[in-house]
Amino acid sequence: MKIPFNSSFVDEKDFKYLNKEIDYKAELKRRFLEEFNISRSYFTTSCSSALDMAAQVIEIKEGDEVILPSFTYVTTAMGFVKRGAKLVFADICEDTFTIDIDDVKRKTTNKTKAIIPVHYAGISADMDILTELCSNENIYLIEDAAQGVDAKYKDRYLGTIGDIGTYSFHSTKNLSSGEGGAFILNNKMLEEKTNVVFEKGTDRHAFINGIVDKYSWKDFGGSYEMSSYLMAILLGQMDKKNIIYKERERVYENYKILLEDFDEIKLTKIPKYASSNYHIFSLLMKNEEKRNETIMKLKEEGVEATFHYQPLHLSTFGKKMGYSKYDLPITEKVVKQILRLPIYPSLENEDIEYIVNNIKKIVGGK
Numbered sequence: 001m002k003i004p005f006n007s008s009f010v011d012e013k014d015f016k017y018l019n020k021e022i023d024y025k026a027e028l029k030r031r032f033l034e035e036f037n038i039s040r041s042y043f044t045t046s047c048s049s050a051l052d053m054a055a056q057v058i059e060i061k062e063g064d065e066v067i068l069p070s071f072t073y074v075t076t077a078m079g080f081v082k083r084g085a086k087l088v089f090a091d092i093c094e095d096t097f098t099i100d101i102d103d104v105k106r107k108t109t110n111k112t113k114a115i116i117p118v119h120y121a122g123i124s125a126d127m128d129i130l131t132e133l134c135s136n137e138n139i140y141l142i143e144d145a146a147q148g149v150d151a152k153y154k155d156r157y158l159g160t161i162g163d164i165g166t167y168s169f170h171s172t173k174n175l176s177s178g179e180g181g182a183f184i185l186n187n188k189m190l191e192e193k194t195n196v197v198f199e200k201g202t203d204r205h206a207f208i209n210g211i212v213d214k215y216s217w218k219d220f221g222g223s224y225e226m227s228s229y230l231m232a233i234l235l236g237q238m239d240k241k242n243i244i245y246k247e248r249e250r251v252y253e254n255y256k257i258l259l260e261d262f263d264e265i266k267l268t269k270i271p272k273y274a275s276s277n278y279h280i281f282s283l284l285m286k287n288e289e290k291r292n293e294t295i296m297k298l299k300e301e302g303v304e305a306t307f308h309y310q311p312l313h314l315s316t317f318g319k320k321m322g323y324s325k326y327d328l329p330i331t332e333k334v335v336k337q338i339l340r341l342p343i344y345p346s347l348e349n350e351d352i353e354y355i356v357n358n359i360k361k362i363v364g365g366k
């Protein structure tokens with residue numbers, strides 16, 4: 001038996017648009033806006049570059065504070081900290097792994113420039129409360145929706161709620177172009193600035209729209225745009241979006257049925273307000289030893305399971321910022337106990353049973 005941790009659902013069908021006489025860029029944009037109810041999108045080389053763009057668009061500077069979870073990928077933080085922001089790490093909730101809003105409130109000051117909730121596994125925190133907090137305090141709300149494409153908070157797609165949302169189309173994600181991302185703009189006031197940043201610091205956008213007769217250098221900017229060839233592949237993935245969703249849901253629900261009464265683990269909760277995209281199947285084991293032993297023994301049985309993240313506040317860089325052990329108790333507990341199981345459309349029901357039976361055998365209990 002050989003069950004890899006991840007297997008992206010990309011095949012030759014996804015390349016079908018490459019030879020077509022269509023404008024991939026315009027078609028991809030049209031479908032994204034329509035199918036995810038987005039008002040303005042910019043396709044980027046990755047979610048990391050979309051987050052970097054966000055820091056540039058909201059003009060992060062020395063002394064600004066940015067609140068984010070420590071339980072995330074490094075590039076949630078990178079664009080902000082490299083422009084001089086002080087990173088203020090908030091803890092997460094133990095049942096959903098989303099940012100702890102009470103901790104965010106405690107850590108909000110008059111220097112807070114942005115709050116970045118990370119939609120872990122396509123599940124958001126309560127976005128109504130975060131939206132209200134940000135609008136009352138004049139703070140930008142930036143959704144790191146790297147894992148949140150095609151998932152919702154109430155009836156709104158993740159990424160479309162804050163001032164800015166960012167998506168990932170990396171090969172590990174539900175929809176994939178190998179590498180890729182999107183910057184979703186929901187705050188009209190930032191549009192002019194975003195156009196300049198995205199067009200490498202020029203007013204080329206105004207030129208293309210006939211507003212100026214030539215374009216030139218206006219401000220800071222960067223090279224963020226996704227290759228049009230990758231856009232063609234992403235367009236192919238959009239055609240398979242519903243199958244991807246349905247198959248992931250099948251895998252998720254199957255795990256859930258087989259594991260929900262097993263007393264040696266705790267499943268991650270999906271809050272009532274959320275519609276998941278089934279990006280991750282994660283659970284908590286009783287302690288770190290059990291978790292590590294499970295990963296090792298599953299590997300011997302041909303199953304790749306894993307864990308993440310290395311919390312940012314306890315990294316070498318985080319410690320240099322003054323953070324230390326015990327600062328974020330739930331984050332520190334979760335990173336020791338979390339186990340992630342394979343989840344992708346081609347995972348068969350028998351594979352799921354095989355994985356679960358092995359876990360039960362390894363861990364014991366009932």
Ligand SMILES: Cc1ncc(COP(=O)(O)O)c(C=O)c1O
Pocket residue numbers: 046047048049072073075076118144146147167168169170180181
């Ligand atoms: C929460 C989060 N943010 C950002 C990223 C970066 O995404 P990308 O690989 O598209 O740059 C990831 C990657 O998995 C992620 O999990």
